[in-house]
Amino acid sequence: MSINNESRERLIICAKKEFLEKGYEKASLRSICAEAELTTGAVYFLFKDKAGLFAAVVSKPIEELNALMMRHLAEEADEDPAGYIHVPGDHDEFAAELVELLYKYYDEMTILLHKAQGSGYEDLPDKVIDLLEKGYLGTAERLAGAAPGKRVNRYMLHWMTHIQVDAFIHLLSHERDKDKALEHIKPVLDMLVSSFVEYVIEDDK
Amino acid sequence: MSINNESRERLIICAKKEFLEKGYEKASLRSICAEAELTTGAVYFLFKDKAGLFAAVVSKPIEELNALMMRHLAEEADEDPAGYIHVPGDHDEFAAELVELLYKYYDEMTILLHKAQGSGYEDLPDKVIDLLEKGYLGTAERLAGAAPGKRVNRYMLHWMTHIQVDAFIHLLSHERDKDKALEHIKPVLDMLVSSFVEYVIEDDK
Amino acid sequence: MSINNESRERLIICAKKEFLEKGYEKASLRSICAEAELTTGAVYFLFKDKAGLFAAVVSKPIEELNALMMRHLAEEADEDPAGYIHVPGDHDEFAAELVELLYKYYDEMTILLHKAQGSGYEDLPDKVIDLLEKGYLGTAERLAGAAPGKRVNRYMLHWMTHIQVDAFIHLLSHERDKDKALEHIKPVLDMLVSSFVEYVIEDDK
Amino acid sequence: MSINNESRERLIICAKKEFLEKGYEKASLRSICAEAELTTGAVYFLFKDKAGLFAAVVSKPIEELNALMMRHLAEEADEDPAGYIHVPGDHDEFAAELVELLYKYYDEMTILLHKAQGSGYEDLPDKVIDLLEKGYLGTAERLAGAAPGKRVNRYMLHWMTHIQVDAFIHLLSHERDKDKALEHIKPVLDMLVSSFVEYVIEDDK
DNA sequence: TATGAATGAGATTTCATTCAT
DNA sequence: CATGAATGAAATCTCATTCAT
Numbered sequence: 001m002s003i004n005n006e007s008r009e010r011l012i013i014c015a016k017k018e019f020l021e022k023g024y025e026k027a028s029l030r031s032i033c034a035e036a037e038l039t040t041g042a043v044y045f046l047f048k049d050k051a052g053l054f055a056a057v058v059s060k061p062i063e064e065l066n067a068l069m070m071r072h073l074a075e076e077a078d079e080d081p082a083g084y085i086h087v088p089g090d091h092d093e094f095a096a097e098l099v100e101l102l103y104k105y106y107d108e109m110t111i112l113l114h115k116a117q118g119s120g121y122e123d124l125p126d127k128v129i130d131l132l133e134k135g136y137l138g139t140a141e142r143l144a145g146a147a148p149g150k151r152v153n154r155y156m157l158h159w160m161t162h163i164q165v166d167a168f169i170h171l172l173s174h175e176r177d178k179d180k181a182l183e184h185i186k187p188v189l190d191m192l193v194s195s196f197v198e199y200v201i202e203d204d205k
Numbered sequence: 206m207s208i209n210n211e212s213r214e215r216l217i218i219c220a221k222k223e224f225l226e227k228g229y230e231k232a233s234l235r236s237i238c239a240e241a242e243l244t245t246g247a248v249y250f251l252f253k254d255k256a257g258l259f260a261a262v263v264s265k266p267i268e269e270l271n272a273l274m275m276r277h278l279a280e281e282a283d284e285d286p287a288g289y290i291h292v293p294g295d296h297d298e299f300a301a302e303l304v305e306l307l308y309k310y311y312d313e314m315t316i317l318l319h320k321a322q323g324s325g326y327e328d329l330p331d332k333v334i335d336l337l338e339k340g341y342l343g344t345a346e347r348l349a350g351a352a353p354g355k356r357v358n359r360y361m362l363h364w365m366t367h368i369q370v371d372a373f374i375h376l377l378s379h380e381r382d383k384d385k386a387l388e389h390i391k392p393v394l395d396m397l398v399s400s401f402v403e404y405v406i407e408d409d410k
Numbered sequence: 411m412s413i414n415n416e417s418r419e420r421l422i423i424c425a426k427k428e429f430l431e432k433g434y435e436k437a438s439l440r441s442i443c444a445e446a447e448l449t450t451g452a453v454y455f456l457f458k459d460k461a462g463l464f465a466a467v468v469s470k471p472i473e474e475l476n477a478l479m480m481r482h483l484a485e486e487a488d489e490d491p492a493g494y495i496h497v498p499g500d501h502d503e504f505a506a507e508l509v510e511l512l513y514k515y516y517d518e519m520t521i522l523l524h525k526a527q528g529s530g531y532e533d534l535p536d537k538v539i540d541l542l543e544k545g546y547l548g549t550a551e552r553l554a555g556a557a558p559g560k561r562v563n564r565y566m567l568h569w570m571t572h573i574q575v576d577a578f579i580h581l582l583s584h585e586r587d588k589d590k591a592l593e594h595i596k597p598v599l600d601m602l603v604s605s606f607v608e609y610v611i612e613d614d615k
Numbered sequence: 616m617s618i619n620n621e622s623r624e625r626l627i628i629c630a631k632k633e634f635l636e637k638g639y640e641k642a643s644l645r646s647i648c649a650e651a652e653l654t655t656g657a658v659y660f661l662f663k664d665k666a667g668l669f670a671a672v673v674s675k676p677i678e679e680l681n682a683l684m685m686r687h688l689a690e691e692a693d694e695d696p697a698g699y700i701h702v703p704g705d706h707d708e709f710a711a712e713l714v715e716l717l718y719k720y721y722d723e724m725t726i727l728l729h730k731a732q733g734s735g736y737e738d739l740p741d742k743v744i745d746l747l748e749k750g751y752l753g754t755a756e757r758l759a760g761a762a763p764g765k766r767v768n769r770y771m772l773h774w775m776t777h778i779q780v781d782a783f784i785h786l787l788s789h790e791r792d793k794d795k796a797l798e799h800i801k802p803v804l805d806m807l808v809s810s811f812v813e814y815v816i817e818d819d820k
Numbered sequence: 821t822a823t824g825a826a827t828g829a830g831a832t833t834t835c836a837t838t839c840a841t
Numbered sequence: 842c843a844t845g846a847a848t849g850a851a852a853t854c855t856c857a858t859t860c861a862t
Contacts, residue, residue, distance in 0.1 A: 653847075657846075660845085660847065
């Protein structure tokens, strides 16, 4: 890209710190710039505005997260519905990749999850949930279709998708160590997968 | 004394609206007062400051919530551990009361859950989780103690308490109708209670 | 006076404290009234306004001080000019009375001297100096008139009156104990009286 | 850099005027900025805050005053104690320099002496007195040591230092013309120097 | 006598943003 | 590529004062 990435990067690092401490709205461009030994004008030259600076901090993690989600969803669509018969450890691979990503961008994820109010990115979890829910809906319908007298409970589908996402958010908020995180997430996923079939697919009427 | 609470109440109503729209920090005393047709000075006379006004909006709901939690916890402590063997519909009574309360103070609860950043009340869910977790730990230990070769998985205990609380938050955020909410919450609770025994109580080592 | 002096007096006591701590301008009627367990309205009923409350705190000490000054000046006017020939201990009597008064109203005097900015009483020392200077001018002129080739240096007269007053202010600011104060003031007065003759009465041309 | 100090200087000039009129606390940034045809934000950019603006007004005079004091004290320390035997006109040189400085910064000095309450600079005279007193204590002790049966009266030392400083404050407050001021101060200094030896050095017990 | 309610004006400060250079 | 200067709007809060009751 540009020749002098130095100021840009210094600004991103300092912004990350400030956003993490104070949240998007309370973060002060002045403080960020003072820390980066630049003036506020530089932000407007390099990033257009405060929102642009925030985007520069979080966009790469978001893109990688999106890519991972899409791959996960595509794989799930290819799967045989029978695969949803619960086998403990099923989703370990995806979970491992996700955890890897989440902890690689620990600060950025923390900002996105807890410090993004007012930034236009505050609804990332909701977006992820929507995305996943659509994918899971296909699976659930195939499952329900294959069993007579069954149908999908849409509220439970949404909620279970929600707590699945929440499980990772919770993990990130409560466990700073990646390896311990991987240990924690296993029974959680088992529970989620097993409950999915039992509570999302309900008796017709 | 204060027979004439009119201004006070007008202020609370307008504040509720503003907090709901903009969140605690972005809420403007000026706007609130303009809407209530009073000057900002009136806020400082009637409530001490912005925080005091916020407290006036949310304190009653919080107190009632706390009282309900305490009662719930006390009842649970009295229960026979055998009671935890899952019978669908088990916790319906408590759930019903809780839903009743949550929807009675729908706006206030929404504010507390999503719009309280910076107010000193932002950690209400965490506090509730802590409270419940302590109560549930007792139950879980009695359960584990009664079964040989079992022990409590503390991370799962915390997480399951977390998603239980989250279940109600989710409900409030996604379903405006109280009766539908009651329908939604039933299978959720069933799942929670049943999974609790299975995943919180794990094999020793 | 009025039947119920209680509120009035409580207000005066609390006001004295507040003025002493914060000075006239920074003193807050609200704080004073809160401390006195009354409302601000009471001040306006009992004292007209903030200035009136201040006056109520300081007027008695001022009156007594004025009375003492007048007496001192009258006595001095009666004196034989020869009396100004310096005899150490000369003015001890007046000094003792003044010190007595100053320390009887220690708080009030402190307020008047250091905490009265903005109250309309900030120039008390100047007024006292003016008063004394007029009296001393008579004495000085009689003295100069009695000695050929001598005249009064007006600037020195003013300055010496100034430091005489200042001597008492200084005393009050640096010595809380009345008896020690009386010890300190003696050589000061000796110096002042002796220098008076020497420097206020100068050679003609 | 700052070739364009225009706003900064306009602000300082207007601030000086406002502080002189109303004192530090009552001075209004709004008024200052309105007069300077700038917004209050400019003050916060150019000086950090109200205190910073005040400092910008008075810091140079203070530094020069301090430098002069130090030089005076250093010279005095070098002097032969015998030098204290009173020769009228002794200290004229120092006095002349001091008066020069005081009248060069007439407005700033007036602000510092009478309008600085609340600014953190209100105790300038006390600081000067402390500084001088320490220097004079050395002189007084050498003097007392050289004469058998004599000792230093600390209260008189402090008070005489106080009135020395006060003499210049008095001068500044009562005489706007520098040359007349120089005339006035001469006999004052004579009196001070001569009384110093007589009243600060007292008989032992 | 005194209260409780409210005003209205003012205070300092902070912020994102702009723009000529 | 970045600075330095400045804006303008908004923020919370504090105060002396008033007045019907």
